[in-house]
Every structure is written in C-alpha cells, then in structure tokens.
Amino acid sequence: MTLLASTALVAVLAAALFGGVIARGDRTPAQATAPSGSAAARAKLAELGIEIGGETSLESLESEAAESQSGAVFTKLGLAHLDAVATTGDASGYARAEAALNRAVELDATSYDALVALAALAAARHDFPTAFDLATRAERLQPMTTDALGVLGDAQLELGDFEAAFATFDRMVATKPSLASYSRVAYGREIKGDRAGAIEAMTLAVDVGAGSEEQAFPLLQRGNLYFALDQVALAERDYRAALAVVPEYAGALGGLARIAFSKGQVDKSVELYQRAIESSPLPEHPMELAKVLRGAGRMDEARAADALVDEFADIERANGALLDFEVAVHDLDEGSDPAVALRTIEDTWKIRKSIDTQDALAWALVKVGRCDEARRHSIGSLRFGTKSGTKMFHRAEIERCLGRTAEARTWYRKALAAEPHFSSQYVARARAGAAA
Numbered sequence: 001m002t003l004l005a006s007t008a009l010v011a012v013l014a015a016a017l018f019g020g021v022i023a024r025g026d027r028t029p030a031q032a033t034a035p036s037g038s039a040a041a042r043a044k045l046a047e048l049g050i051e052i053g054g055e056t057s058l059e060s061l062e063s064e065a066a067e068s069q070s071g072a073v074f075t076k077l078g079l080a081h082l083d084a085v086a087t088t089g090d091a092s093g094y095a096r097a098e099a100a101l102n103r104a105v106e107l108d109a110t111s112y113d114a115l116v117a118l119a120a121l122a123a124a125r126h127d128f129p130t131a132f133d134l135a136t137r138a139e140r141l142q143p144m145t146t147d148a149l150g151v152l153g154d155a156q157l158e159l160g161d162f163e164a165a166f167a168t169f170d171r172m173v174a175t176k177p178s179l180a181s182y183s184r185v186a187y188g189r190e191i192k193g194d195r196a197g198a199i200e201a202m203t204l205a206v207d208v209g210a211g212s213e214e215q216a217f218p219l220l221q222r223g224n225l226y227f228a229l230d231q232v233a234l235a236e237r238d239y240r241a242a243l244a245v246v247p248e249y250a251g252a253l254g255g256l257a258r259i260a261f262s263k264g265q266v267d268k269s270v271e272l273y274q275r276a277i278e279s280s281p282l283p284e285h286p287m288e289l290a291k292v293l294r295g296a297g298r299m300d301e302a303r304a305a306d307a308l309v310d311e312f313a314d315i316e317r318a319n320g321a322l323l324d325f326e327v328a329v330h331d332l333d334e335g336s337d338p339a340v341a342l343r344t345i346e347d348t349w350k351i352r353k354s355i356d357t358q359d360a361l362a363w364a365l366v367k368v369g370r371c372d373e374a375r376r377h378s379i380g381s382l383r384f385g386t387k388s389g390t391k392m393f394h395r396a397e398i399e400r401c402l403g404r405t406a407e408a409r410t411w412y413r414k415a416l417a418a419e420p421h422f423s424s425q426y427v428a429r430a431r432a433g434a435a436a
Helices: 008-018 040-045 055-067 071-088 093-107 112-125 127-140 147-159 162-175 178-190 195-208 213-227 232-245 248-262 266-279 284-295 299-318 324-334 338-349 356-368 371-381 390-400 405-418 426-434
Strands: none
Touching: 040 112, 040 266, 071 093, 071 112, 093 112, 112 127, 112 147, 127 195, 147 162, 147 178, 178 195, 178 213, 178 266, 195 213, 195 284, 195 299, 213 248, 213 338, 232 248, 248 266, 248 284, 266 284, 284 299, 284 324, 299 324, 324 338, 324 356, 338 356, 356 371, 356 390, 390 426
C-alpha cells in the first residue's frame, strides 16, 4: 500500500479547484472523497498550453523556471507539481507546488490561476480564512470565471456566512453550469433540507461529468443522498457506477460498506472499508470502519482502526492539513476524554462557524454534561431545516441529558425518519430510544 497514493489534499484540491465540493460534515467526516485530481489538473495545464508527459516535462519546466522571471511559468510549474502528486503519490510535491505558485503571485499579482490554486490548497488544508482571502482576490480579477467562486463559496460556508455562500453558488451556476457548480448547488439545497432538489442538481452534475473520471464524484454524492433516504437500490446503483468510472474508488467502496452494514452484513462491510483504506488511506475510512466495529461490539478491532486514524492523520498533518477538529470529533465517539476534544472543537468554532462545527460543539458539550449550552448549539446547527440523522440524534441525546424524556423520544424518531441508517455506531441506540 502506498500511503500517499491519494492523500486528502489531492482529493480536496481536485474537488475544490476542478469540480466537486469540500468536506461535508457527517457524510464525509474528515475530507471529501474525490477521485485523483490528475486528469483535471492536466486539463488545466492544457488550457495553459502545456502537455505533461512524465518526469521529463516536469524537469524541463523546472529548468525553465530557474531561468525565468515570468509568473506564467511558475504557475505552470506549480500546477505540474500538483499533477505529479496526483499521479505519483509523492506528497512532498505540495510544498514545491506551493512555493512555485507563491513565486508566480510575487511576479504577477494578477495571476488568476495561481491565486485559485493557492486558495484551493488552503481550503484542502482547512485554512478557510486564507482560502477566502485568496479566492476573493482571484474573483475580483476575473468575476465571470467560476473556479474562484467555487472555493470562495466553500470558504464562506465554513466561516459561517451562509447566505453569502448560497448567493455565490447561485451566481456560479448562473455563470457556468458545470459539474462543480451543480455539486455546490446540490449541497446548498441539502443544507436547507431540500433533498429532492439536491438530487436534481446532483443529477445534472452527473450528466455534465459523463465520459470523464470526474463523474465518479457526483455519482458518489447522489448515492449518499439516496442512501440517506433509504433508497438503497438507487444508492447501490450509483456507487457501482462510480466504481465503473474509477475502479477501487474509496468513496464508493465506503458507500457499499454502509449498505452492507445496514443489511446486517458486518464482515462484508469491514472488508469493503479495508479495501477503501488500501485504495485511499485517508483518515475518514478508518473512522468509519471504527464506527462499524463499535456498532458490532468488536471493540479490540475498533481500537486498532482508531490507531490507524491517528497514523493517517499524522501523515496528513505532515503535508499541511489541519485535521485536529476532525480527529477531535472522532475522539468523542471513540470514548477518549471529551474535555480534551471539547477544547479543540471550541478553538475551531472561533473560526469555522459551519453547521457541522456547531453540531460537533453541541455533541462535545453534552459529553461533558453542559447540556443547556449543548441544546443552544444543537438548535443552531439545525436552523436551516437540515435533515441530518446525526444532528437529530445528537439533539435527542441532549434532551435526554436534560431529563426531557418525551422530547428525546421525538428526536430519536426524527433522526430515524430523516436517515434510517444515519450511523453504524448509534442507529441501534436511536431505535431503542425511539421505542422507549
């Protein structure tokens, strides 16, 4: 297994810059799972007048840059390094890409492509204030080009400026209907509880992506929407279609693993998650595997999966990703000291005001017994009408903590109605609470 064959930064950079969406809360707890960014990065390079044919081409660009004071040359070099990471798995190329792109901006402050690439890289690392600033600079240079708008809207969501984000996504799709814009509109609709509208927009993204490996991403996301609605046959169809586009696509394997667990096929679910980990060793896959194992009562194996989460997270951190928040959320479910996780989540909340961060804060607060505060944040995380089984389950647990038995029962039932298979770890507990 090549640990860096498809890092979180590759996945999210491909999604944020070339046509997907970034981290999506309880559906993908650590990072978005996009296919390799190689084809998309290569397409962008082709737009800039260069074809990558392996090491020699990269070396020739490095030689050209060594003698150049051209921002355009350094932009090409930076994007070529990103392509090399996607194709070779050598994540040290991120530092070289960042250095080249920064040099491009030093030489030419109006380099739109360099600014967008840097913004996407910042978003991939969960540095959303920087992503916002860079995307804003790029958008002002080319307001009718949509690459910057995608990263800008993603950053606005994470920073809590929801209405601005929704407006950015609407503007993006009006300017250029594309896989990237439709995917973001779909997520905006999902936040507002409009799942039918989200599926409609994601279907448009699937259609636009036909014939390319980028189609795997909207197929995965539409499959997730169908699975949330308990339309399991349609979800499985989309996951398998994504695998036909990108063999061993980790996100689609994870989707099939969730379906297997929902049918009581624990061993099959574990096997599929293990394949996902082999294909794309991101922290999210052992996180989900650990939940399956805890849900099945296989605690020793769950602890081994938790250790793998830490190992993969350390690799991601070494390459610039800011994953302390995601790991802290995982630790709450793992059973680690919730006070430690709470401190990390509170620090994140100061900057990232997304509904997912607010829900995580509510969950951490109830874990330490601060249930009144937890309830206020749970209400905030659900204020748009989001139909998230996880968020509703957290609300049920908060109501139970406050001694409101009837309210807790209502929220357990809402969680199961919204997403019958919302969590391999907690769905049995929700069913028991709903029946109490």
